[in-house]
Amino acid sequence: MIKYALICKSCKLEFESWFGSSKEFDRLKKMKLLSCQSCDSIKVEKSLMSPNLSNSKKKITNTNELKFQEVKQKLREYKKFVKDNFNFVGENFAYEARSLHYNKNKYKEKKGIYGRASLQDVKELKEEGIETEMLPWIEDKEN
Secondary structure, eight states: OEEEEEEETTTOOEEEEEESOHHHHHHHHHTTOOOOTTTOOSOEEEOOOOOOOHHHHHHHHHHHHHHHHHHHHHHHHHHHHHHHHEEEEETTHHHHHHHHHHOTTSOSSOOEEEEOOOHHHHHHHHHTTOOOOOOOOOOGGGO
């Protein structure tokens, strides 16, 4: 079943009606079996109708919330991986990244580093050919 908003082109009356399908509406219109409730004119057309989204909206919100939680969980996993496998250098990330890049013996371990850097620092590091990546960092208080 489908509900359409209809309008009479003769008297401008707007009303709604249910049909078995959109094809059923077209068939009845072609056979001139649709008429206005007020003036009996057969000049009845479909009108714009806002969709009923009450249930759909709730599903969209729940879907978005679910996706958001999945992304947060994935970011937590990345954070744990980085903490377990890289050396934390704090605010000195740009300096340490350059030291590591230009002085290969800086860290005897083959671990990478992580820390904080400004967007400008990251841009400059990349321009120098120093491989860097930025990750959103979920603070522990948000876990």
